[in-house]
Amino acid sequence: MINLTIDGRPVSVAKGTTVLDAAASVGIAIPALCHIDLKGTCVKNSPASCRICVVEIEGRRNLAPSCATMVTEGMVVKTNSARVVRARKTVAELILSDHPNDCLTCPKCNHCELQKLVTRFNIREMTYKGEQSERKHEQTVAITRNMDKCILCRRCESVCNNVQTVGVLGAIRRGFDATIAPTFDRMFSETDCTYCGQCVAVCPTGALTERDNTDRLLDDLCNPDKIVVAQPAPAVRVALGEEFGYEPGTIVTGKLATSLRRLGFDYVFDTDFAADLTIMEEGAEILHRLKAYLGGDKSVKLPIMTSCCPAWVNFYEHQFPDLKDYPSSAKSPAQMFGAIAKTYWAQKMGIPREKLVVVSIMPCLAKKYECEREEFKVDGNPDVDYSISTRELARLIKRSNIDFRCLEDTDFDKPLGESSGAAAIFGATGGVMEAALRTVYEVYTGKTLPRIDFQEVRGLEGIKEATIDLAGFPLKVCVAHTLGNARYLMEKLRKGELDYHVVEVMACPGGCIDGAGQPYHHGNVEIIKARARAIYAEDAGKPIRKSHENPDIQKLYKEFLGEPMSERAHHLLHTQYFDKSIK
C-alpha cells in the first residue's frame, strides 16, 4: 500500500492508483472532464488533455493532472488550494471560449458535463471572447453530430478505436482547425460506423447525441388515422426510472406500460414477446446446425453467432463480410416484432398495414438504423416504422405533463405483450445465450432443466466461456461484449481457431443495459451493474422463465407460423447479410 496525504487527510491506496481515484476513496471528488473510467469494462480515456483535474503536489513546480498521476509514498496533494481552484476555473473558461454559448437549446442541457463544471466553478461570464472554430454538423439516421460543441476530450475516439475497434472516429488537422471526424472527414454513413453509439454514450457535451424522433412520434400519436403500437425493449424498464429520480436498478415495467398508454399509444406491447420468438427461431437454428454437424456435415457453419445486436450486424457486414454466414439468420427481436405485428396481428385486427405505426423504444441507437434497412420493408413500408431511445421516451413523458412517479402499474396488452423471464435477460450480456440454453437444452434433451440459471454466462467479464452438458454432448459456448472482443473472436474464427458451438455478441459494454440510448451513466459503472441486477431480478420474478413455455408464442406458432423455421417463419423472421466493406 502507498501512504499519502490529500487535503490534509491520510490516504492509503494500492500502488498504481491515480491521485484522482485515491482522492475519491476518501470522499474528495476532484472534477474531471476528458477522463472517463468505466471500471470493470474496458471503457477508459485518460489523455490528461483537458487539465480540469489538476492538483498541487508538494515539491512539484507545475500543477499535475490527477487522472494521469500515480500516487507515490509520502506524496502531499492539495486539491482545493487557491492556486488550483483558480487554474481550474481558467482552464474551464478557456474551453468555453471556443464553445457555443447556447446551453438553453442544447440537446445535452442538464446532462452536459461541461455545463456542470461551469456551475460548480462559479463561472458567471464568458471571460475570454474570441474567434470560434466552425466545424461539421451531421444528422444520420441514428447519431447527430455537432462538432462545434466538441471539446476534444477524445473519449469518443478512445471508445471507437480501443473499445469497439471500429476505428472510424479520430482527430484530424492541428491547432485551431483540429477536430474529431469520421474516416477521411466524411459523413458517418460513408464509413464503417456501426452506429453502436458508444461515442454518444461517453460524449461529455452536446457534440454527439442521438437522432431525435420524438416530434415525429408526437405527430403520429396525434393523428387519428394512425394506429400507433409501442414495443419497449427489455433494458428500457430497468433504466427509465433513473430519468425520474429512481435509484439505478429500479424496475419500472408497470409504470412504463402506463406511461406509454398515457402518451396515446393505441396498443402497448412488448419487445420481450419477440425476444421469446427470437429464441424459438434462433434455438431451432442452433439445433439444426448442431444436428447437421453431429451427423457428419463438415460444411455447416459453427459456431453459430447471435444476430440480435444491430451494431454487431453492421460490424461484421463491414469488417468481416467473409464470415457473414456464421451469424444466425434470425432477425432481431424488435424486427421480428414488427414483422409479426404488421402481418399476424394486423390481419387479426383488420388493420391495414399503412395505418399501422410500430414504434420501438430501445436502449440503442443502432436500432434507428436497423429499422431503415431496405430488407425490413414491404413495398417501402417498414416493419418497424422508427425507434426512439430510453432518453427520448423520458423527455416525451416529461413534455406530456405525465408525473411518472405517480403512475399506477399496468400490464402490457395481449397477445404481443406476454413474455418469459428468458426474454427479460436479453438486456444484459450473456442473456441471449442463457435464454437460448434454457430452450435448446429442453428441446434437445426432452428433459426439464435441473437448474434454470446459467451463472457462468453472467457478469461483466469481456469474454465468458462455458461448457454445457447437453445429454452427454459438451456444448461449448462463448459470450462476448464490446466489438473489440467480437473482433478478437472473429479474427480467431478467420484463422479457424475458434472452438465453440454457439457465440453471443453484444456491441455495448455490459450489453443493452449500457446501450447508447440509455440514461447517461457519466462514467459510473455501478449504474450498469445495478441495471444488470434488476434484469436478473425481473427474470426471477416471472412465472414463466423459458421462451418455449410462453403461451402466446405457442399460440402464434399454432395459429400462424407452424413450426420454427417453417417457410412462413423463414420469410417473416429471418434475414440475410450483405458485404458492406469499403473497398
Place this chain on the structure above:
Amino acid sequence: MSEIKVSCEALRQTEEICRKFHNDPGELISILHETQNTLGYLPLPVQRVIARELGVPAQKVYGVVTFYSFFSMVPKGKYPVSVCLGTACYVRGSDKVLEEFKRVLGIEVGETTPDGKFSLDCLRCVGACGLAPVATIGEKVYGRLNPSDIKKIVAEFDA
C-alpha cells in the same frame, strides 16, 4: 471530397514501401514521407493501402497526414510555386507577393490549378535573403519580387 483515381502502379509502389518498413505501424511517418517522395502526394486510396498494410484504421493515417503540413493530398502542379514567408522576405512584403500569386492563379495555398500546371505553397527561407522577397517556381529562383511582376512571370510558364 471525391476520391482521386490512382494508378495500380502507384498502389503497388505504396505496398512495397510499407513492406520495406516491415508493415510496422510505428513507422507510419517514415512510410508517409517515402510514399510522398515517390508519388508526389498522398491521395486517399494510397492512405487506405497504407492503413491496410499496417493494420491501423484509415482515419489514423488521415489524422497524421492532415496534422503535418509537409504532407499533401493533392498532386503538385507541373510548376510548383513556393513563396518564402521567412522573416527577411516577409518584412519586405512577400505576403503581398503571395496574395498576388493567389489572385493570378486563382487558387489558395496548398491547392493546384485545375489544369494541373501550377500549385502554390509557402516555405520558410531558401537561403537567398539578400534577394528578398523570394519565390521559387520549380528549380528556378525569383528574387526582389514586386507584386506587379507576378502576372508576367506566370505568363512565361503558361505560354
